[in-house]
Amino acid sequence: xxxxxxxxxxxxxxxxxxxxxxxxxxxxxxxxxxxxxxxxxxxxxxxxxxxxxxxxxxxxxxxxxxxxxxxxxxxxxxxxxxxxxxxxxxxxxxxxxxxxxxxxxxxxxxxxxxxxxxxxxxxxxxxxxxxxxxxxxxxxxxxxxxxxxxxxxxxxxxxxxxxxxxxxxxxxxxxxxxxxxxxxxxxxxxxxxxxxxxxxxxxxxxxxxxxxxxxxxxxxxxxxxxxxxxxxxxxxxxxxx
Numbered sequence: 001x002x003x004x005x006x007x008x009x010x011x012x013x014x015x016x017x018x019x020x021x022x023x024x025x026x027x028x029x030x031x032x033x034x035x036x037x038x039x040x041x042x043x044x045x046x047x048x049x050x051x052x053x054x055x056x057x058x059x060x061x062x063x064x065x066x067x068x069x070x071x072x073x074x075x076x077x078x079x080x081x082x083x084x085x086x087x088x089x090x091x092x093x094x095x096x097x098x099x100x101x102x103x104x105x106x107x108x109x110x111x112x113x114x115x116x117x118x119x120x121x122x123x124x125x126x127x128x129x130x131x132x133x134x135x136x137x138x139x140x141x142x143x144x145x146x147x148x149x150x151x152x153x154x155x156x157x158x159x160x161x162x163x164x165x166x167x168x169x170x171x172x173x174x175x176x177x178x179x180x181x182x183x184x185x186x187x188x189x190x191x192x193x194x195x196x197x198x199x200x201x202x203x204x205x206x207x208x209x210x211x212x213x214x215x216x217x218x219x220x221x222x223x224x225x226x227x228x229x230x231x232x233x234x235x236x237x238x239x240x241x
Contacts, residue, residue, distance in 0.1 A: 004039045088107075222240065225237060
């Protein structure tokens with residue numbers, strides 16, 4: 001995200017640029033993982049207040065929020081893993097974007113701010129669901145209604161983020177990504193899909209989807225390479241097919 005003068009607040013143009021970038025990267029067979037970071041002092045300060053201040057009708061409000069929310073949905077629905085590399089503030093919608101990613105790496109001084117209540121709004125871009133999946137409902141209600149600011153350390157203790165680092169957060173995210181880069185790309189695609197959707201399925205459908213995907217994966221070159229590497233006592237070299 002590259003609006004450092006606005007702490008990467010989400011304007012319509014930046015949302016459009018991000019969606020386009022994710023579309024391009026999702027189609028690039030050489031890309032195995034995507035890292036989302038912010039230029040300047042912060043990851044993302046949330047929605048652009050100046051963009052929202054011009055909204056004068058319910059239609060404009062609905063159009064705006066649906067458009068911005070499509071960015072979170074894009075991240076969640078991508079076939080590839082996305083890592084949020086958070087420094088400074090991930091506030092409001094910036095926190096939503098981080099939660100939409102599959103993994104969060106944060107610098108030690110980073111803050112995650114639930115600032116919606118301060119301007120008379122509820123969380124958006126999927127934050128209520130994504131936060132409630134990570135912490136208990138009573139704590140989620142307290143945090144949201146109090147406008148809680150969460151430190152990187154507390155977020156790590158609550159299993160909201162994967163790593164806290166004293167180093168460059170993007171460098172740490174790249175190191176973290178090694179297991180994804182070296183892993184079987186097709187398998188990762190379906191692990192992401194199943195974990196994101198399995199809670200919405202009845203038990204019978206869960207077994208059926210797992211069995212169908214496993215049947216397909218048993219016939220992939222990556223599976224054959226994994227078996228071969230196991231018997232040859234070496235690390236597998238996966239090709240994503």
